[in-house]
Amino acid sequence: MNIKKNIKVAFMALATLLATGSLTSCSDEPDSEYFYAFTGEMMSDYLRNRTQYSEFAAIVDKAELMPLLSTYGKYTCFLPDNDAVDKYLQERGLTSVDQLSKEDCDTIARTHLVNNIYSTFEMTQDRLPNANLLGRYIATSQGVDNDSNAVVYLEGLTHIIFEKTYDDGTVVHQNDSVENGIVQPIDMVIEKSNSTVTDILRDNPKISLFYKAFEATGLKDLLVEKVADETWDPKKYQKYYYKSHVRNEVAWVPDTKKYGFTAFVEPDSIYREYFKNGYKGQPIDTSKGDLYALYDLACKVYGPVYGHDENGNPLDEAKDGWKFENLTDSINPLKRFIQYHIMTRYVPGTADLTAIVVPETKEAFGFETKWVNPVDWYETMLPHTMLKIEQLSKNRREDVFGKALPVDIWGVDVDKKGGHFVNRRYEAPDYTERGAFVDATVETKPNHDALNGHYFYVDDLVVFSKEVRDVVQNMRIRMDFSTVFPEIMTNDMRLKGNYRADDGYNTAADDSEQPKNGKNRYFPMGYLENVKFNSNCYFVGRRPHWEFWSWQGDELNLFGDYDFTFRIPPVPYSGEWQLRLGFAPLETRGVMQVYFDGVPQGIPLDMIKILNDEMYLGNRASDDAQLTKYKETTTEDLAAEQKLLKNLGAYRGPRSCYNISNNGSQKNYSWGIMHMMRRVLCQTYIDASKDHYLRFRVASDGKQGNNNEFMFDFFEMVPKSVYGVDGSGEMEDDL
Numbered sequence: 001m002n003i004k005k006n007i008k009v010a011f012m013a014l015a016t017l018l019a020t021g022s023l024t025s026c027s028d029e030p031d032s033e034y035f036y037a038f039t040g041e042m043m044s045d046y047l048r049n050r051t052q053y054s055e056f057a058a059i060v061d062k063a064e065l066m067p068l069l070s071t072y073g074k075y076t077c078f079l080p081d082n083d084a085v086d087k088y089l090q091e092r093g094l095t096s097v098d099q100l101s102k103e104d105c106d107t108i109a110r111t112h113l114v115n116n117i118y119s120t121f122e123m124t125q126d127r128l129p130n131a132n133l134l135g136r137y138i139a140t141s142q143g144v145d146n147d148s149n150a151v152v153y154l155e156g157l158t159h160i161i162f163e164k165t166y167d168d169g170t171v172v173h174q175n176d177s178v179e180n181g182i183v184q185p186i187d188m189v190i191e192k193s194n195s196t197v198t199d200i201l202r203d204n205p206k207i208s209l210f211y212k213a214f215e216a217t218g219l220k221d222l223l224v225e226k227v228a229d230e231t232w233d234p235k236k237y238q239k240y241y242y243k244s245h246v247r248n249e250v251a252w253v254p255d256t257k258k259y260g261f262t263a264f265v266e267p268d269s270i271y272r273e274y275f276k277n278g279y280k281g282q283p284i285d286t287s288k289g290d291l292y293a294l295y296d297l298a299c300k301v302y303g304p305v306y307g308h309d310e311n312g313n314p315l316d317e318a319k320d321g322w323k324f325e326n327l328t329d330s331i332n333p334l335k336r337f338i339q340y341h342i343m344t345r346y347v348p349g350t351a352d353l354t355a356i357v358v359p360e361t362k363e364a365f366g367f368e369t370k371w372v373n374p375v376d377w378y379e380t381m382l383p384h385t386m387l388k389i390e391q392l393s394k395n396r397r398e399d400v401f402g403k404a405l406p407v408d409i410w411g412v413d414v415d416k417k418g419g420h421f422v423n424r425r426y427e428a429p430d431y432t433e434r435g436a437f438v439d440a441t442v443e444t445k446p447n448h449d450a451l452n453g454h455y456f457y458v459d460d461l462v463v464f465s466k467e468v469r470d471v472v473q474n475m476r477i478r479m480d481f482s483t484v485f486p487e488i489m490t491n492d493m494r495l496k497g498n499y500r501a502d503d504g505y506n507t508a509a510d511d512s513e514q515p516k517n518g519k520n521r522y523f524p525m526g527y528l529e530n531v532k533f534n535s536n537c538y539f540v541g542r543r544p545h546w547e548f549w550s551w552q553g554d555e556l557n558l559f560g561d562y563d564f565t566f567r568i569p570p571v572p573y574s575g576e577w578q579l580r581l582g583f584a585p586l587e588t589r590g591v592m593q594v595y596f597d598g599v600p601q602g603i604p605l606d607m608i609k610i611l612n613d614e615m616y617l618g619n620r621a622s623d624d625a626q627l628t629k630y631k632e633t634t635t636e637d638l639a640a641e642q643k644l645l646k647n648l649g650a651y652r653g654p655r656s657c658y659n660i661s662n663n664g665s666q667k668n669y670s671w672g673i674m675h676m677m678r679r680v681l682c683q684t685y686i687d688a689s690k691d692h693y694l695r696f697r698v699a700s701d702g703k704q705g706n707n708n709e710f711m712f713d714f715f716e717m718v719p720k721s722v723y724g725v726d727g728s729g730e731m732e733d734d735l
Helices: 003-020 043-048 051-062 082-091 102-111 197-202 205-216 268-277 290-307 333-339 466-472 486-490 626-632 635-647
Strands: 075-080 140-144 150-154 163-165 171-173 176-178 181-186 240-244 247-252 261-265 375-379 386-391 420-422 425-427 431-433 436-439 453-458 477-480 520-522 531-533 537-542 555-560 563-567 575-583 591-596 650-652 658-661 666-669 677-686 693-698 710-712 714-719
Touching: 043 051, 043 075, 043 176, 043 181, 051 075, 051 082, 051 102, 075 082, 171 181, 197 205, 197 261, 197 453, 205 268, 205 290, 205 333, 205 453, 240 537, 240 555, 247 537, 268 290, 290 333, 290 466, 375 477, 431 466, 531 537, 537 563, 575 710, 591 677, 635 650
Parallel strands: 075 181, 247 520, 261 453
Antiparallel strands: 140 150, 163 171, 176 181, 240 247, 375 386, 386 420, 420 436, 425 431, 436 453, 477 714, 520 537, 531 563, 537 555, 555 710, 563 693, 575 677, 575 714, 591 693, 650 677, 658 666
């Protein structure tokens, strides 16, 4: 069987896999069977040895990047041939690569180079898992070329060439392997927009109504200039050496300090359906034009939330700022409507809306998707509000005993398994809020990705309605700490690195500026907004390791004589809430005092004592509890144990969360691990209209353990409707 036939057979299989959604994200060492080996050639040799790529080679040379491609590493090069470069030059009114500036060449070359290896078999999301050398993500989608070959499209426009024969007899095809990477030939030069979010929203005629309101409410002026802090210079900061538990590690400050926004935008057609049919039985006034109709729709949504109290007495509705004439006022319903669509962080693709998918488990990192859908929570530009983002699991739903749950637990849209929804809570028959589906479509034009943000289409209204406040978000809110601080996601530091392997730092030779498996980070004071701490400590973000006793494999640590304060995420409504910290107690950690809004909360939290300590469960707990013990324990006994722990201000780790051991073959559920627990930080009334702060102050006796090491893993905000169960045999669900 010849090569071409082999390729076609392989891509028939690929098309089947794409249709079933069976492929997973990129691994650090892709299977070599997907490549065509050119043993001995570096990527630089590949460019220089083929005349059809001489112009791109000249661009790389002028950018002074050829030495990089001559060294060992892991690179993917999306490679346009001379015809593609000539077409690009012609569109710019140029006739030669010589007319490009060095800066132009640097931008072009870095746009086409990614510092990791990606075969087409791994390009299954709506963007590459790693950014290119410009720090921008390349959008990907699957399709067919003119010869009906399954191919991958980039930015919705150019595609990776399946196979091409040149006049000199040279044959190139996708997945060409070189010693330091992989080459993907493409039919056009890739261009990334240098516009801001404001520009790309304006340039899309499909969302003209959203943009008209975005402009009229004054929000475009807030986003247009915020791209990056040009004064940020990571070279001013030394590396920080520390010991976490038993590991010697080093952390670097972030490489960038960018600002980012992500919008969920309804196309005009969605609004016009509401203009025609009304909102929840209420007609929309369209007699005064589209902008007023959108304002009237916003009034219908936000009247019950902000306009009047539960007795119908006017609140914001009675103020001038509510009126159509004052669209830029902070209480105006249309401004609130648009603000709630925009998150204060950059998310380049739907794959980033929830935790990364681990190829070994085919699940979002740390989520048992037989029992729960992956969920993340993000703040919006509307003060004191969050969006709930939920990924509809591809896994069949079952209980802990393996019994399949009814099909209607999926709710509607079972065809959208694997897709993401905004503000969904569908657990029939009690909850039937579908939410808005996030469209992962990559269009040829217009652009969806900008220097400082991204937008997605959604198929229904994204609103902080009364139903969202009182039903969808009236639940336990669990957030990995990497999502609490927007800068971590905006600057591409969430769940980054090879979670399978570690870099030791026991000798000087191990201390590389470019460690093989990824970097830990530390955040100087001033880098994270709404965070304050003293100069006697370090705030470290440890990159993910799948075997760590932590949810999603990552954690944040404080070291030193810390006094640390941060603004907590907002709760959806005012009332009694319980705030919990998920962490792993270890003998190397310390003791800290908790404050809520400046008021000390109980006795100091000892981060050494694990769940089988006498102060908690003692000998009744064991490290081998896991799933077997859970199945053998009656509901009454589980409820009794939870009540005992609750009275001590503690909970086991969540049953749906796990870490991974035995090289990816074993899930270790947090519920049965004595070193994974939740502690109640405080239980108090929270006013949802105000900012609130938690303060952690070291209370250890001297330099306890590893310099008073304090761990942040995940954060829970739990309403009384969830934690307040107290009847015999009743318990809060332990998922």
